[in-house]
Amino acid sequence: MKKFLKYSLYGVGGLIGLVLIAVGIIAATFNPNDYKQKVIDLVQEKKERTLKLDGDIKLAFWPKIGADLGKVSLSEHKNSKEFASLNGVKVSLALLPLLKKELVVDTVYIDGAQANIVKYKDGTTNFDDLMSKEEESQDIKFDIDGVNITNSSLSYSDEGTGAKYNISKFNLKSGHIALAEPVDITTDFAVNSNQPEIAANANLKGNFLVDPETKHFVAKGLDAAIKGDLLGGKNVDVTLSGDVDAKPESREFLVDSLKLVGSGQFNEAKLSIELNAPKLNAQKDEVTSKKTTVTLMQEKAGDTFKANLELADIKGSPKALESSGITGEISAVQGKRTVTGKFSSPFSGNLESLIFDLPKLAGNLDIKDPSLPNGGMKGLFNLSAHTDIKNELANSKFSLNIDDTKLNGDVAVASFKKPSIKFNLSADKLNLNKLLAKSTQAEKPSSGKPADLSAIKNLLLDGKLNVGSIQYEKFQISGLNVAIKADGEKLTLSGLNVKVDDSQIKGSLGISQFSKPLYTFDLDIDQLDVDKYASTSKTPTKASSDSKPLDLSALKALNADGNLRIGSLKYGKTKASNIRIDLKADGQKLNLNPVAAKIDDSQVNANVGISRFSDPIFSFNVNIDKLDVDRYITKSSSTTKSDGDAPIDLSALKKFNASGEAKIGWLKLANVKTENVNLGLKAEGGVATLSPFSANLYQGSMSGLLKVDARSTPSIAFKQSMKNVSIGPLLVDSINNDMLSGKGTVNVDVTASGNTVGALKKALSGSSSLSLTDGALKGVDIAGSVRELKNKVNILKTKDANADKSKKTDFSELTASFTIKNGVAHNEDLAMKAPILRLAKGDSRGDIDIGNESINYLAKPTIVKSLKGQEGADLDSLAGFAIPLKITGTFSSPKYGMDFAAIGTALAQSKLLDKVGGDKATAVKDLLGNGNKVDALSGLLGKKKPADTTTTPATTDAAAKPAEAPKSAEDQAKDKLKKLLKF
Structure with missing residues (x-):
């Protein structure tokens, strides 16, 4: 800022000098307007700048030389870009005093002055050529009646640092100006800058003396104010008034009625300060002052803090001044907690060496809080401080005792401009639950912008912190040891060793790139019981139907690089060990690579990525050696029937955007076992597709895809081909039904849509086929039933029977295809080859109602001459005869019915009954x-x-019952x- 003012004065001085030169040249002519071009050419020749003189030039000659110019502008050096301009200037000076090297000027009027100062990256400026000296300047006495500047502006840019400063709407009115004489000044202007950020209006009034020769500075009747956004705050309002007379080199100061008042909004907190210094007189041999007071206040969301400081009268010499002490009072309100306190200390100092001491600052605290066991607590603190301002050194020792909390330490500071702080803090116990009141402020959602920690650049730290035990909320922390260091480039916490509950944590943390902080970490945790920290709330959350995308914008603020290792972790019934997570985040993307852990019996290795945080896209690659999903699924009561009318909520899928693949060596899901599982997922815009969707399945293989569309009415598309699969074990494991065995191929290609599970099943459409070899239809033994006809001509049985699991009908081949519509699978081409049976295509037909989980099927196997051996020839007469087999019931309880009456009719026409x-x-x-x-x-x-069997009804009590039909x-x-x- 000092350079800005210096360069600004250079620019204005150079401009005024050029104007005075122009006035001198023009004054020597009778018709100055005829010489405009000569002046312009002269400036171009000497300075290589373009001068523009617009409008007529008016001159006066005696007894004063004067000029009244119109608009004047001057370009950059060797450039047409405007450097400075004036809307108008009027100046006159006495002629005769010039002969005595005295400059006597009437009031100077300047309107609309503008100057643009630029400092280039190489350190040069855009006015260096104007400041070149061709000859030594001579001292000239000057006397100016006054200066009146209106509506002017000045800008300064530093291309090296990017700093920009601008003063606009500048108005100034002065009284008489002469060397080493005080001058009355009144000014107001607007100031804007980006380093630091300032947007404010300022005004200044007073009588000022600035004597650079004697280094004497005086301000009387000072009345200054600035209001706007500055010092990192909003709506900042600062006023300063009083009288100051200073001779810094001889350390003589006189302050009278000095008052500073400031207020503003800083980080949502309203701050205010008021300083009153009625009298301070520091002379060569004596120093006196009257009581000085300072009041500080802060208010934020209903919480308040106030401090009153008082420095008693000071007496003594510059080498040894003393005060009865500094006293203070503090009060704070945070929610239901109130804190009051008082402190005091003697004070001594040396103005010549600038050394000051607070040898014994002692105080007390009184805390009242209904949440505390006794409704409050009291504390004592002690502090000693020594400050050497000249050498920029300070050190302090302190102790704090509040209830069962004891904290002590020492702090040393070197260099005040960029403090280097060394410290050693220790405590046997810290009960933060008692020391910290619960915040009454609602947690503010993250803005998604990185925190600006640039202030840490100016902080140099080197110290240690040791705490025996810490109580914070429900956490028990013990044995905290950590070294803290900040070097202006990075803040590190190294050698971290602490126990949190049952977890021992070791490692390091760091922060660098403070304007957009990069967080680094390397942590080891021996064990972690997540159940201790997980929410115990069992209130079910209602599934959200809100289709707005998941918003992880808070991750935009995360810039991190680190790794975490956990020896063992417990969450519910799940146990994990050897956990490793490496994290990288740059505000655009978050990567976890690797993520490795042994979870129960599963070894998991994965990498996960998240990008486009406002509408997240997930990417992943997962490898698991084996996974039993069933152990993580809560089994419902066997007596509870699933509700097929329960609505399907796929709202989460509408918000889900992901792509990746998962490979699982062995997988168990719904009791179905698979191996070498390969899944590929693509989810976007409410549509999720699993492709590939393949695995080894019961001595065979499966491959296909699954597509789920959640954009409107939920719909699915499922296509799967299973080859060389053992059907029996698959059915037993999946639906606990042993109705069919064999090995072969199953193809499924179906679609469905609906808002409930039941609706989906009833809307199934598509096709399916199967081809099995060397299997059996279990629950009925057709061949065995035919064999029994030899010993028992059971030709009258027509009643259906429940499936007998001990019976089965073997076959060498079985094929079928199904057309599925509205949840019903229809078949007309069932074909089967069995030892004494053949089932030809077209001889059987029926439906499998998937929506209602029922079967209605009629098969007509034909007897062939293949039952040989003992008594086998007796059935030759039945060869070619069809045996109707009715299959009905539900999936869980199928029923088989053979039409033995029809078989009996055939037997009656055969030779079997002849025996x-x-x-x-x-x-x-x-x-x-x-x-x-x-x-x-x-x-x-x-x-x-x-x-005739007709009889008269009985007259007993049984007569009340209706007679059975004969x-x-x-x-x-x-x-x-x-x-x-x-x-």
Whole structure:
């Protein structure tokens, strides 16, 4: 700022000098306007700058030389860019005093002056040529009646540092000006700069003396004010008034009625200060002062702090001045907590050596807080301080005792412009729960902008901190040891060793690049119990249907590079060990690479990235040797039936943008085991696709894709091809059903949409096919049932039976394809080859209702001459006969029904019953054929033709029950035949 003022004076002085030269030349002519061009040419020749003189020039000659110019402008050196300009200037000076080398000038009027000062990167300026001296200047006495400047401005730019300063709307009015004489000045202006940031208006009034020869500076009736944004604050208002007379070289100072008042908004806190120094007189042999007071206040979100300081009367000599002491009072309110305190200390000093001492500052604190065990606590503190201003040294020792907290240490400071601080702080116990009140302010959301820690550049630290134990909220911290160092480039915490609850933490932390801080860390934690710090709230959170993208903008403020290692970690029933996480973040992207850990029985190695934080994009690459997902899924009660009408909430998918792949050596999910799992995920704009979606599955393989669309009504597309898969173990593990075995290929290509699981199942459409070899249909033994016909001609059974898991129907080949529409899979081409059966395409048909989880299927296998061996030839007569097999029921409880009545009809027409022999064989044939059912029944039972069975109802209590309908002769015959054949 000093350079700015110096260069500004150079620029204005050079400009005024040029004007005076122009006035002198013009005054020597009778018609100055005729010589404009000559003046312009002269400036161009001598200074290589372009001078513009607009408008007529008016001159006066006697008894004073005067000029009244219109608009004047001057260009940069060897450049047409404007350097300075004036809207108008009027000046006159006495002629005769010039002969005595005296300059006597009337009031100078300047309007609209503008100057643009530039300092280049090489240190030169854009006015260096104007300051060149061709001959030595001679001292000239001057006497100016006054200066009146209006509506002027001055700018200064430093291309090396990027600093820019600007004074605008500048107005100044002075009284009589002469060398070594005081002058009355009144001025006001606006000032703006970027280093530091200032946007303010200022005004100044008083009588000033500046004598550079004697180094004597005086300000009387000083009344100054500045208001605006400055000193890092907003709406800052500072006023200064009083009288000051200073001779710094002889250390003589006189201050009278000095008053400084300031206020402003700093980081959402309103600060104010008031200083009153009624009288200070420092002479060569004596120093006296009256009581000086300082008041400080801060207010932020209802919390307040106030301090009143008082320096008692000072007496003595410059070498030995003393005061009865400094006293002070403090008070603070933070939420429900109030703090009051008092302190005092003797004071001594030496103005010549500028050494000052506070040998014993002692004070007390009284804290009242209803949250504390006794509603409050009291404390004592002691401090001694020694300051050597000339050598820029200070040191202090202090102790603090509050309740069970004891803190002591020493601090030494070297260099006040850029303090170098050495310290050693120790405490046996710190109870921060008692020392710190709970904040009443709501946590402010992050702006996403990095914190500006540039102030740390000016701080040099080197010290140690040792604390035995710390209590903070629910945390128990012990054995804290850390070395702290700041060198202007980086702040580091090294040798960190602390125990937090049961976790021992070792490592280092660092901060550099302070304007956009880079945080570095290298930490080791032996063990971590996350359950201690996880929220215990069990209030369920309602799934959000808000489709706004996930906002991680706060990560824009994170610029970090470090690694974290954790020996063991526990979270719920999950245990992890050998954890390593390396993190890098630059405000644009966050990378975790690697992320490695042993989680339960799974070794996980991964890298994860996040970019475009306002609408995050996730990237990942995960490798897991084995993973049992089922152990992390809470199993619902077996009696609880899933609600198929529960709505599907895919709102999170609308906000999810990700791409990556995962490879899993062994995976168990919903009890299904797979190996060499390879998953590729692409999610964007509410659409997620798993492709590839492949794995080794039960001695075979699977590959395909899954696509989920959450943009409107949830929809899925699933395409999968399973080859050489053992179906039996897959069905047992997936749905706990052993209804089918075999090895082969299954293809699925389906789509569905719906707002519930039930709706999705009922909306399934597409196709599916399977081809199995060397398997069995379990729950029914068709061949075994046919074999039983030899010993038991069970031709009357028509009742369905539950599946008997001990029975099965073997097959060598089984193929089928399904057309799926509205959740129903329809089949008409089931084909099967079995030892005594063949199932040809087109002989069977039926539906599998996926939405309702039910089956309605009719198969018609045909008997072939393949049942050989003992008694095998007896079935030759049934070759080519179709046996209807009805499959009904639910997925969980299928039922099989064979139409043995139809088989019996075939048997009646075969030779199998001939071996029964006699009248019974004939009767059975008639009964099952087209003969007389009643006669056949009588012959079968050895009785006569049954009479009319109609009877009169009984008159007992049972009469109240409705009479059963009489059975037909055929039904009676069947019942009797069952008993006869012992079925």
